[in-house]
Amino acid sequence: MPEELSYLASYLGKDGFFKYYNRFGKLPCLLSNEIIRWKPDIVFISLFAFCYAPDAIEIVTALRKAGYHSKIILGGAGVSAYPAYFLRHSSADFAFAGEADCAIKNIIRKPKSTSGMWYFENEEITHNDPAPVKEFYPLIVPVRKSSGIQYYSGIFTRGCPMRCGFCSSRMHMPGFRKASLYSIKELFQKTDWANPSHLNIEDDAIVWDFEYLLEILNLYKISAGSNATFSLENGIDYRALDADRVKVLAKLGLSKLNISLVSIDPAVSKNYGRTGYPDKFSEVAEAAHLHGISVTGYLIAGLKGDTYDGVRKGLNFLSSLPVLIGISPFYPVPGIQNFEDLSFFNAIPPRLCAGTSCYPWHDISTEELVELFCEARKINLTRREKFRRYV
Numbered sequence: 001m002p003e004e005l006s007y008l009a010s011y012l013g014k015d016g017f018f019k020y021y022n023r024f025g026k027l028p029c030l031l032s033n034e035i036i037r038w039k040p041d042i043v044f045i046s047l048f049a050f051c052y053a054p055d056a057i058e059i060v061t062a063l064r065k066a067g068y069h070s071k072i073i074l075g076g077a078g079v080s081a082y083p084a085y086f087l088r089h090s091s092a093d094f095a096f097a098g099e100a101d102c103a104i105k106n107i108i109r110k111p112k113s114t115s116g117m118w119y120f121e122n123e124e125i126t127h128n129d130p131a132p133v134k135e136f137y138p139l140i141v142p143v144r145k146s147s148g149i150q151y152y153s154g155i156f157t158r159g160c161p162m163r164c165g166f167c168s169s170r171m172h173m174p175g176f177r178k179a180s181l182y183s184i185k186e187l188f189q190k191t192d193w194a195n196p197s198h199l200n201i202e203d204d205a206i207v208w209d210f211e212y213l214l215e216i217l218n219l220y221k222i223s224a225g226s227n228a229t230f231s232l233e234n235g236i237d238y239r240a241l242d243a244d245r246v247k248v249l250a251k252l253g254l255s256k257l258n259i260s261l262v263s264i265d266p267a268v269s270k271n272y273g274r275t276g277y278p279d280k281f282s283e284v285a286e287a288a289h290l291h292g293i294s295v296t297g298y299l300i301a302g303l304k305g306d307t308y309d310g311v312r313k314g315l316n317f318l319s320s321l322p323v324l325i326g327i328s329p330f331y332p333v334p335g336i337q338n339f340e341d342l343s344f345f346n347a348i349p350p351r352l353c354a355g356t357s358c359y360p361w362h363d364i365s366t367e368e369l370v371e372l373f374c375e376a377r378k379i380n381l382t383r384r385e386k387f388r389r390y391v
């Protein structure tokens with residue numbers, strides 16, 4: 001266990017909680033030796049979430065120790081939330097905030113004049129303001145093969161038109177954009193579809209433009225075959241769905257739906273700029289179940305204003321529906337609502353900012369968060385076989 005998470009040690013092995021704390025992937029010293037063998041001009045290190053900052057910084061340190069003296073550029077969602085942190089705590093040359101894939105040519109040629117770039121100048125941290133990104137190209141990648149089905153992940157939009165206070169997407173992907181149907185069609189035609197195929201659609205907000213989603217699905221079926229299935233991942237906004245829409249999606253091959261309740265307490269949701277309609281949530285979950293679609297309902301535990309009893313109420317609500325429960329202990333990211341003061345993050349270990357750290361950021365204690373987490377998992381165990389069609 002990292003020392004900063006030692007308060008979790010007494011919960012390890014508890015029924016329904018984690019048994020171990022594992023680190024996956026190559027150790028920084030081995031990774032840096034491999035990188036150096038390629039003699040790169042620039043090393044880009046991408047960081048998915050701020051809580052993993054120590055791991056990214058460790059790789060920078062290992063690279064320098066192994067004798068790499070060229071440019072290192074850190075980027076990704078974790079860096080975008082607080083770029084200066086990474087310049088202060090590592091020997092990386094640059095920290096990039098925003099969508100690096102859309103600015104890659106500039107970053108390689110003229111990093112110091114790239115919008116969104118942070119770096120040291122005369123021993124002071126300076127940065128270029130981010131510029132709005134207009135283009136976005138859709139993406140499909142094969143992810144795994146299971147039971148003879150080839151799974152792909154697809155991303156067709158970027159950013160999100162919503163502004164949920166607990167979400168950091170607006171910081172690293174400002175502005176909502178949809179890929180053109182022409183570019184999506186081209187991509188579908190170029191993709192080497194296996195038979196049978198399943199597409200995980202990763203865009204949270206795509207259901208808000210239902211016609212656009214239907215166009216994409218029709219193009220998908222033309223290219224991947226009429227038996228191809230798909231899932232809507234990542235906590236889709238159920239408020240844009242209803243029983244009729246679920247029926248249409250079921251006919252087009254929807255086999256798995258992830259929807260996000262956030263909180264059962266309207267006051268808690270409202271505080272974060274979300275409206276909540278439990279009846280609508282039930283309608284969508286029940287309709288999906290009726291059509292043989294497996295549903296996971298997400299719930300956040302530990303938002304500001306949340307109480308232990310309030311979250312239990314949410315669990316009870318989800319338990320009454322044909323869904324698996326995806327419980328996410330709340331975690332802050334620099335810059336989100338109530339955590340706008342970035343200096344706060346100078347004084348705490350970033351690892352506390354992981355959901356699995358069950359840190360008591362607001363009114364629910366670690367013990368209670370662990371309890372709620374275990375309870376959700378126990379409920380799932382009893383219903384997994386009943387409701388889930390595939391894993």
Ligand code: SF4
Nearest residue numbers: 160162163164167204
């Ligand atoms: S709808 Fe999802 S992606 Fe969009 S702001 Fe809310 S939580 Fe973030």
